[in-house]
Amino acid sequence: MGSSHRRWADGGYPIMKRKTQRAVLIGSGMAVLALAVGLAIYALDDSLNFFLSPSQVQAGDNIPSNTFRLGGLVEDGSLVVDGEMNVQFVVTDRVADIKVYYDQQAHGLLPDLFREGQGVIVEGTYGQNLFTASRVLAKHDENYMPPEVADALKEAGEWRGEAPE
């Protein structure tokens, strides 16, 4: 024990090793931090979602009794507008369908990108199989193309449309 002390420099450890020591300290600190954040994210999981899917709402688990958001596609052919600008449509994830009611006069016009077959997020309350929305947001997908390309894809039957989340 006593003789091995002589191999160490004045600080109690070899000077050349300080850099390695710092590197190891930083590396292990980062690893522990990553683990902690990973666990936190894992634990928070569902609460960090911006919206619930129609299947989740239909299954009924963890449906908040107050306002929450529902997201999916506006089902083709489901949009109905009555004379007083009230709209009804179906939000689907191709597994479950939820009927949505929205009053444009009370809450403002639908966004420009709102259309059938497109992604949508509605905010409101759910009860008796009807989602009463007080806000409607259009969700844009990750596909960017000029109109000619979109038309050509549709003509060729290659149009995939929006895939549900």
Place this chain on the structure above:
Amino acid sequence: MMAMSRLHQYANPMRFARLSKSLLPWVGALTILLLGIGLYWGLVASPADYQQKDSVRIMYIHVPAAWMTLFVYVNMAIASAVGLIWRHPLADIAAKSCAPIGAGFTLIALVTGALWGQPMWGTWWEWGDARLVSVLVMFFLYLGYMALWQAYDEPTKASRAAAILALVGVVNVPIIHFSVEWWNTLHQTASVLKIGGPSIDASMLWPLLIMALGFTAYFVVLLLWRMRAEILARRIHVLMMQKASA
């Protein structure tokens, strides 16, 4: 001893000052060229989107700025780690110089995103969206890093405290990138860096990539400039201290 260590400290920054001086005009010219081509191609020559119409052009600023938000942060974190481990003053200067540039790019990404979100989504900002909020956190990390530098009088102490914050903040980089995959978000998923290739038409992808290269060159210009200014400021500080003590 003091003189020796000071010589050692400034040997590399001096070499850097010479190298950066000869590099700057070239990178500056490249920046102007790339941004000139990219802006014309993206804002004028590229087609409008089939859904978003001309609003898609915001993407040519927003997406490169958002990429730079992450790219600059990773650079700042690497420089911080090098500064912590090897105690290299040039690395500390590089890390310090990254912060305001990264904060600027983050602000551009946030503002252009809001400007696009209002007409497209129907909202400027959503607090519940993981992508939006994680990028805002990144903005505050940059500001916090800058504030830490201001909080200490001594550059060595400041650089260490700030470097640790920079390294802690690195966890936010994968969170930002994967937020749109891990959680349901209002923000769309990645169009370019995705499995199965880009889902963006070539006529829009090319100007976007040119803009991204232009933003990167612009970052290099700003970084070199800021580092040079910081080295000069420190030399002035040392000279004034010497004059005061003489």
